[in-house]
Amino acid sequence: MCIEANHFLSPDMRRVFEKAVSEEKSPLGRQILGQLQENLQIAGEDMIPICQDTGMAVVFLKIGQDVHVEGGSLRKAVDEGVRQGYIEGYLRKSVVGDPLERVNTKDNTPAVLHTEIVDGDQIEITVAPKGFGSENMSRVFMLKPADGIEGVKEAILTAVRDAGPNACPPMVVGVGIGGTFEKCALMAKHALTRDLSEESPVPYVRKLEKEMLEKINGLGIGPGGLGGTVTALAVNIETYPTHIAGLPVAVNICCHVNRHARRVI
Amino acid sequence: MDKKLSVPINRDDASALQAGDYVLLTGTIYTARDAAHKRMQETLDAGGELPFDIKDNVIYYMGPSPAREGRPIGSAGPTTASRMDKYTPVLLDMGMGAMIGKGKRSPAVKEAIVRNGSVYFAAVGGAGAILSKRILSSEVIAYDDLGTEAIRRLEIKDFPVVVVIDSRGNDLYETAVNEFRTI
Numbered sequence: 001m002c003i004e005a006n007h008f009l010s011p012d013m014r015r016v017f018e019k020a021v022s023e024e025k026s027p028l029g030r031q032i033l034g035q036l037q038e039n040l041q042i043a044g045e046d047m048i049p050i051c052q053d054t055g056m057a058v059v060f061l062k063i064g065q066d067v068h069v070e071g072g073s074l075r076k077a078v079d080e081g082v083r084q085g086y087i088e089g090y091l092r093k094s095v096v097g098d099p100l101e102r103v104n105t106k107d108n109t110p111a112v113l114h115t116e117i118v119d120g121d122q123i124e125i126t127v128a129p130k131g132f133g134s135e136n137m138s139r140v141f142m143l144k145p146a147d148g149i150e151g152v153k154e155a156i157l158t159a160v161r162d163a164g165p166n167a168c169p170p171m172v173v174g175v176g177i178g179g180t181f182e183k184c185a186l187m188a189k190h191a192l193t194r195d196l197s198e199e200s201p202v203p204y205v206r207k208l209e210k211e212m213l214e215k216i217n218g219l220g221i222g223p224g225g226l227g228g229t230v231t232a233l234a235v236n237i238e239t240y241p242t243h244i245a246g247l248p249v250a251v252n253i254c255c256h257v258n259r260h261a262r263r264v265i
Numbered sequence: 266m267d268k269k270l271s272v273p274i275n276r277d278d279a280s281a282l283q284a285g286d287y288v289l290l291t292g293t294i295y296t297a298r299d300a301a302h303k304r305m306q307e308t309l310d311a312g313g314e315l316p317f318d319i320k321d322n323v324i325y326y327m328g329p330s331p332a333r334e335g336r337p338i339g340s341a342g343p344t345t346a347s348r349m350d351k352y353t354p355v356l357l358d359m360g361m362g363a364m365i366g367k368g369k370r371s372p373a374v375k376e377a378i379v380r381n382g383s384v385y386f387a388a389v390g391g392a393g394a395i396l397s398k399r400i401l402s403s404e405v406i407a408y409d410d411l412g413t414e415a416i417r418r419l420e421i422k423d424f425p426v427v428v429v430i431d432s433r434g435n436d437l438y439e440t441a442v443n444e445f446r447t448i
Contacts, residue, residue, distance in 0.1 A: 026445060028287070028427070035389050035425070043340075043394040052330045052340035052393040052413075090339055092330040092413050102300075104412050133345045133367070133390060165438050166345050166368035168390035220446030224389050225368070226427060227441025257391045 001127040001261040002057055002085030006049045009040060012196040013258055016233040020170055020223075029228030033170075036223070036256060047090075051168075051257045054091035055129030057082045057111040058189065064120035075113065083107040094132070114186065126193050128260040134171065134253045137163035140185055143247040152177060152249050153212065159251035160216050160232065165225020168255035172196070173216065173235045176250040178242035187238035188252035193260045196234045209235045233258075269423070273321035274362040279384045282428045284435035288386070289423040294323040294365070295406075298344055300414040302352040309355065316407030316416055319359045326366035328413035329403070330393070338403040338419075340393030343367040346385070350374050357381045365426055369438055379434045386426035387437075399424040 017040070021033045043050040059078050063069075086093060086108035095109065096102040118124075139162075141155040156175060163171065176187025200206045212235045222228020233256060242248060270278060272292035282288065295317055297305065305315055326346050330339035346366030353364070354377035363383055367390040370378075378385060388396060400419050407416040429437045 026441075028285075028441075031287075032389055035392055035395060039389075039392040039395040042398065046394070047333065048336075048394040048397055049330045049340040050394055051391045052328065052342050053344070054330055054340070090331045090333050092328065092339070094328075094413070106412070131391075136345065164369060164442075165387070165390075166347065168367065215448055218446065218448035220442040220444065222441065222445055224387065224427070225438055225442070226387070226429075227437075227445045229445055255391050 001125065001263065002082060002091060002129060003089035005127055005129050005259040005261040006054045006089065006091055007043050007047055009050070009257070010195070010260065013233075014040070016196050017256075020230045020233060024223065024228050024230045026222055026226075026228035028226050029223040029230065032223040032226065033230070049091060050259070051131060051255070052092055053094060053131035053133065054086070055131045055259070056095055057086075057108060058128045058130050059111045059113050060126040060128070060190065060193065061113065061115045062118045062124040063115055064122045065117050066121040067123055078111050078113055079109040082111045083109050122264050124262065124264045126260055126262045128193050131255055131257065134163070134167040134255040137167040138188070138252045139250070140181065141249045141251075142181065143249055145245070145247050147247055149208070151247065153215070155249045156212055156235070156251055157215060157219070159253065160221075161219055163253050164221055167253045168257070169221050169225055170223055170230050170233045170256050172254040172256070172258040173212070173232050174252040174254060175235065175237040176252075177237060177239045177248070179240035179248060180242070181248055183240055184248040184250040185252070187240060188250035191236035191238045192252060192254050192258060194236045196236070200237060202239065205237050205239060209237050272323045272362070272421070274323060274384075275321055276382045279363055280382045280432040282384050282431055284428050284431045284437040284440065286428040288426050288428060290323075290426060291422050291424070292420070294325050294419050294421060296325045296327045296417040296419060298326050298328050298414050299348055300411045301408050301416050302349050304408055304411075306352050306355070317418070319356055319361050321360065321362040323363045323365060324356070324361060325419065326364065329397070330413070332403070338397050338400050341397040341400055342393030343388040343390055346370060353377065357383050370430060375430055375434055375436070378430055379432060382432045384428055384432055385430040387429045388424070388426050396424065
């Protein structure tokens with residue numbers, strides 16, 4: 001799944017690319033979008049990773065409560081999959097074993113593993129390799145309830161504006177609103193894995209996603225940050241109940257290589 | 266009409282470029298990113314010499330993915346340049362010809378570009394597969410222990426870049442964005 005995600009984008013990503021090419025008004029922007037489409041084609045045909053930053057492997061496991069895992073450690077199994085995928089797939093090893101000592105682990109482990117217990121007897125695995133050009137530009141805002149929806153809009157725009165050309169636009173923007181400090185960040189990351197052709201089931205969130213996409217594209221950053229009318233390909237928002245005293249907002253920026261592979265076992 | 270330029274790049278050629286120019290580079294360049302810059306700085310601080318002659322040479326901020334058999338290099342797109350800002354003015358003052366990366370630079374780097382008549386190019390971020398096709402050969406020349414972050418000498422042909430900061434300090438990231446901004 002690591003190899004698949006790093007060489008092929010999902011069909012919804014390819015569709016938004018085509019839409020972007022038809023909508024971009026800047027000639028240089030269109031040239032860059034064309035280069036990115038050609039890049040995707042070469043990546044798949046010649047098995048060269050779409051981007052050299054093949055990411056830190058973020059893995060979401062939705063584990064059905066009726067599932068019993070036998071034969072060893074699930075954590076070790078996930079890391080072993082990442083290790084094999086990154087070595088056999090000629091993917092870059094971009095992980096250091098300690099954030100300050102900074103010695104490369106040479107096999108891209110460990111993965112960042114998020115597990116959730118759900119109903120049922122299956123396990124849904126989502127592998128989302130995350131590059132750090134865009135990860136570095138992501139933000140958490142602990143807003144006040146009085147900041148309201150306008151405060152949320154301003155937070156999203158601030159994050160995207162500051163990210164600018166560093167985050168390899170056109171971007172995909174994942175947003176988490178509500179919960180706690182860590183919950184909103186996790187929602188923002190998870191939002192990036194939602195199929196871009198699916199809309200939020202919540203009417204006001206759906207409206208906010210559309211409005212923010214328009215506003216972000218009005219920032220003028222454009223493909224490659226070289227100016228244009230397509231700065232983001234999509235905005236995906238997740239929400240969760242929160243505390244009477246708070247309004248946490250996380251903005252997880254992803255580059256145009258929004259990678260994820262999903263399987264159910 | 267795309268411009269073609271050979272690298273290494275002298276001051277006259279660098280100074281003639283303007284922010285917004287689309288340029289195809291051919292010749293020899295060197296890769297270095299975070300860990301290699303840190304080590305180069307430590308070498309200079311200790312009075313040592315850099316692993317290659319910096320004069321007129323171009324540094325590409327890039328750490329490739331591993332090459333498959335029979336290929337010179339794996340995916341090979343630019344990384345975010347601002348992480349190298351801390352180390353860059355010294356290298357520019359030593360005569361570095363140009364840099365290839367992506368993303369904004371600090372005011373100190375811009376001043377050093379203007380002071381030295383240099384130039385900052387951007388390659389398209391996230392286009393590592395297509396850019397690898399413009400790299401003819403790759404050889405690690407220093408810091409092999411850093412893995413993907415080692416310093417490599419690359420031979421490139423028609424490698425596509427855009428001039429972002431020119432020798433007069435014009436910054437395409439600022440001017441082009443203003444042109445399309447509606448909010």
